[in-house]
Amino acid sequence: MRINFRLSLAALALLAASTSVSAQVKKKPAISPRSKPVNVAQQVKSNAALLPVDANVVIGKLSNGLTYYIRKNSMPQNRAELYLVNKAGSILETDAQQGLAHFVEHMAFNGTRDFPKNQLVNFLQSSGVKFGADLNAMTSFDETIYQLPLPTDSVNVFEKGFDILANWAGHVTFDQAELDKERGVVLEELRLRGKNAQERIQNQILPTILSNSRYADRLPKGKEDVIKNFNLATIKSFYDDWYRPNLQAVIAVGDFDPKRVEQLIKDKFSALKNPVNPKPRTEYAVTATPGTVVKFATDPEFPYTLAEIIVKHPGTKVKTTTDYLQSMRSSLFNQMLNARLNELMQKPSPPFLYSNASYGAFIGKQDAFSSVVVARPGGLEEAVTNLVAEVERAKKFGFTLTEFERAKQNALIQIGNAYKERDKTRSVNFVTEYQQHFLNGQGIPGIGFEYQFYLDNIDKITLEQMNALAAKFITDQNRTIIVEAPDNEKDKLPDEATLLGWISAAGKNLTAYVDNVSTKPLLEKIPDAGTIVDEQRDDSLGVTTVTFANGLKVMLKPTDFKNDQILIAGYGFGGTSLASDVDFTSARLASDLVANGGIGEFNQIQLQKMMTGKNVRIEPYISDYTQGFSGSSSPQDLVTAMQLIHLYFTQPRKDNDIWQSNMSQVRSMLVNRHLDPQSVFQDTVTAVLNRYNFRAMVPTIGRLNTATADKAFDFYKSSFADAGSFTFTLVGNFDVTSIKPLLATYLGSLPAGNTKKAYVDRMMYPPAGQVTKTVNKGIGDKSSVQLVFSGDYVYNAQNNIQLDALEEVLNIKLIERLREQESGVYAPQVRARYQKIPVGRYSITISFGCAPENVDKLVAATMDEINKIKLNGAQLTDIKKFQAEDLRAQQVQLRENYFWVGYIASGAQNQDDPHRILHYPKTLQTVNVASTKDAANKYLSGKNLVKLIHMPEKKAEK
Structure with a gap:
């Protein structure tokens, strides 16, 4: 329940500095359902290779220049997503306005012509729209976006939504008293998101990453002294200059009559006027920098040491079939390279805590190949050299044919899933797509075109083309290298020459990648099916409960909510509450050991490769008081899902390399945890609220040292020894009659005894008084x-x-x-x-x-x-x-x-x-x-x- 703003800076996602660090990857145009497959060759020929515009969206422009997008979509039913998109963000602020693009967004909720003070929020809350969770907004460098999800089964509420959008677009009142009160709120938002190591590190590195461009000096958060002291005229001038119809779009997607919505937009927005002498809407960019620039940044509270290498390239837009084909190549490249990096994490002593490398959209009219690595304490050289070596291996030797085929299969599965769900896609997905079309000119061809394009063209992409991408993406020009670390690691950091030496030497003495795959079947012998001893049907809920002779129960609810989805949940009582204090730490790590260790004779790497082309995910877990499974599957891959569950019961795998890898990472994460104030506070909160019960707290190094792989594996096996104590739930697209033999084969056949496990109350709850x-x-x-x-x-x-x-x-x-x-x-x-x-x-x-x-x-x-x-x-x-x-x-x-x-x-x-x-x-x-x-x-x-x-x-x- 908050009004949001965020930085649209892909490469700076790592500044969250949590246990996972990532750089965003440029995505192809968002999926558009409902369309049928089309003749791509005919479309390309008739449109001179421009991507077609999805016929299911109505795009129009009013005489004042306001653009609108309208699409009928019934997922979810009786709901609509209304958005106002402004091509105006912090990049357009003057020196005296820094932070006011965001402040305008706040003021839009604090009084407009037709909704004084808080009437807007009160009206929407009374209509079932939740402030923050539903009603929200976002300010970035180049845009400000307002979101308004509304019910359509109330004509009054729905149509009033267009009045609200029009009020935001041109009739914010900027009441002085409301403005003065909102200063404190905005400053508290900046305090909540900043005043920490991440912000201080960001302030050090942004000028380098953004080449001292305007982007580096126009962060959406602005400047505190401006926010505290600006006057009414200054903020109104920003609104009057930039909130104008020729820079705005209204997006409406939902369960409604498109003609009625189009008329509402014309009625509510046609009266908006542009300034008599409008300011030019300047397009800013981050300029290219020759060679390599290195920047070191440290902070006493930053808990990790990490490095990022950013190679910037001219920005691209996916507007033509050629662009789309290239975006497919980039996606395949990213998938294959990151699969290799993930394999390095399976080593007993992994060379880093996290890594990622990908080519995608950056900022300021640029793309970038960004590779990031989080090092273990004192292990920056090992982390950097292993990351760079893996990237250079791809550049020098290319990818293997088997890697390439797997990547293509996975890509086809992904686009195929989207196509199968074309009539069940949520409205908000379309909104995101149309935003990018309006703001950046990205193509919106629709899922029918996209799916057929993949089918027609993915086999035209060659391995030679893929291998050439590495040389194109990875250069030492327009390159920025960033190192971030805690102050206590400062004396261990290399100087610039040494760092560049590591990177230069990492590409030497490399050998080609060897793709380790298995051709054996997942399950050698199909088990003998169990028998059903009871079946109950609840017609009021549409739920059938099946009980097998081994005691295992399955609750089944077939639905038509998704075409290609079956969700799976299973539980049995017990969990780590059954572990003794001495063995608790081992028990706590048991499910990770097995979930990351593979199955039977297949290690995790082999298992992942065996799952290529399958839409299935099964994960075992052990929580405080239960153990079980969570996962999902497409209808056609449900057999594989059931086989995985069967094997996790009967043939779990203990991989000592995975155990050592997990332990190494946990120990490394603990080393500098005490530097982060929020982690220290949260650890204290956890301790106090659980009466200092060590079971609820972050493990100490001492407790980790008591854990062993054997104890963890034994606890896992004991937790899943009796399948008769488990209850499974399946919800999704299946037929009950057809699915019962499958369940009997893989769940009804599981070994079971007569022990109905309970759990032990470990009293992990707040103290009295x-x-x-x-x-x-x-x-x-x-x-x-x-x-x-x-x-x-x-x-x-x-x-x-x-x-x-x-x-x-x-x-x-x-x-x-x-x-x-x-x-x-x-x-x-x-x-x-x-x-x-x-x-x-x-x-x-x-x-x-x-x-x-x-x-x-x-x-x-x-x-x-x-x-x-x-x-x-x-x-x-x-x-x-x-x-x-x-x-x-x-x-x-x-x-x-x-x-x-x-x-x-x-x-x-x-x-x-x-x-x-x-x-x-x-x-x-x-x-x-x-x-x-x-x-x-x-x-x-x-x-x-x-x-x-x-x-x-x-x-x-x-």
Whole structure:
């Protein structure tokens, strides 16, 4: 529930500096469903090789220059996605406006001509549109985008949406009082996202990466002194200059009458006018830099050492068939190169913690080949040389024919999946596609054309063409090399000459890649099928429950929500709760050992290659109180999915290399974890909220040293020894009668005994009483607060709905109080959790970030809002907002496989009433003013309250 802005800088995704680091890859035009396959050769000939425009989208332009895109799409039903796209972002700001493109976005929600102050948000919330989760916006360098998902079964609400878009487009009022209050909110958003090592590192490297271009000096976040001090005229001048119809597009995709929508756009937007003397909309670029530029950046709180090599190239747009074919080659290249890098992670002592290399879109009219590697502490040379060597291996020797064929098969599976789902694609997918067409001129040919183009052309791509790409992508010109590290690694970093020497030497003495594949079948012998001993059909839910002689149950719900999807979930009770304290760490690592180790005689690399061309994913897991499987499959690959499950039960594989690799990575991640203030705080939160139970906490090096592969493997085998204690749920496109023999063969045949495993309550829940814990860590001027109410709980549908309501009502009130009234936070969050397993417990967590000096004031304001609900109950208007939002969300969920697999599986675990969903609208109406008052007094009494506060480090007195 927040208004978002993000940086559209692909190569800087790594600055998140979490456990996974990635650079984005340029994508081909987004998938457009509904079209039929077309004659590509005829299309190309008649359009001079330009990609056709999907016939299912109506594209028009008003006399004032505003562009519109309209598409009818019924997924989800009775819903529409309305977007306003502006070709105006932070790149257009003057020096005095830095940060105001983003600030304008905020002001659009704080008063327009037809929706003064907060009326817009209130109207939409009352209509079932959730602020932040649904209603949102984003500001980047070159664009600002507003998103408005709406129901279409209410004519008034739907048509009012076009009034809202038109108000954003040309009628934001910029009330001075609202503007002054919003300064604090914007500054708190910048505090929440910044004031940390990532931001400080970013400030060091951006001028180098962006060649000191305008992009380096126009980050969407802007400058604090500007945000604090700008006047009304300055922000209005940005809005008046750049929010104009000839730079705007309206995108409407959903379950509606396209002709009616087109008329609404004409009626609502035709009156918008462009400035009499419009400023030219300058297109900026990042200029090429000859040779190589190296930049080192360190920070005392940055927890990783990483390197990125960026080779920039002229930007490309996919507008013609030639462009599309080249985008296919780039995608295949990226797939094959990263498969090789992933194989290096399977070594007992992997040379790095993470790596990725890909060619794709960059920024400022440029593409880039970006390779990034995260090193183990003290292992930068090993990481860099191994990354560069693998890239150079591809450049020197090329790819093998077997790699190439696998990549093509996977590409065909991906595009084929999209084509099969052409009538089930969500509306928001089209919106993304049309945005890129408007903003960047990317082609939108539609899935029918794309699918046929792949079929007709993928075999025309040659291995020689693929091998030539490496030489094209990888050069030492227009190259930037970035090294980021914690300050404590600074004395171990190389100088520029040494770093360049590593990179130069990495390509020497290389040998060609050897593709290790297996031609054996996944399962040598088909097992004898088990027998069905019971079958129950619940017509009201469309669920059939089958029980086999071995005790295993399968709950089946066939749907038509997706054409090519079957979701699979399976569980049995036990989990790591059954492990002794001595063996717990081994047990905790057991599922990773097996999931990453392959199956039977096939290691993980061989297994992955065997899955080429298959649309299937099966993963075993062991959690605190259960063990089981999660996964998905296409209907045609369900046999493979069932074979994988059977083998994970009967032939799990212990790979000592994988064990050593996993342990090496975990140990490496722990070395500098203490440098990151947020990690230190979160570790403290976890410890306190679980009463310092080591089972819930990040493992120490000492505990890791007690773990062994043998113990982990033995625990896995014991967890999955008795299939009779398992319940599986399958939801998706299948026929119950046809699927039963398959289930009998691979699940009904599994070994089972008579042991119905339970679980042990390890008492991992918050302490009783009132506890306050303050963590002083970090040099950034920022604080975090978590208030956790908890206690015993009677788990049932009536109590659950009251807690859900209390959560949303508190969210609404704290946004109003802490954000809008106090201007002290950006995105307060309330999260209610309740559980039945291992025992009935609830918790309500209220969290927010703020300035350190405002902690006490905002905690007091939070408690004041809680006390109001305890005294008077929730306001009826807020209750109705919750009910409207929940009903609208459920209408969509009921047509989603992911909802049903979770609903059925969790219901079975908790022994819930399976028909609770049918009674839900009536249950929802039990929420009223009196019930929220009772719930607040019961669950927010403060009897058990943990206050967790993160403050910056105390400065030493001079």
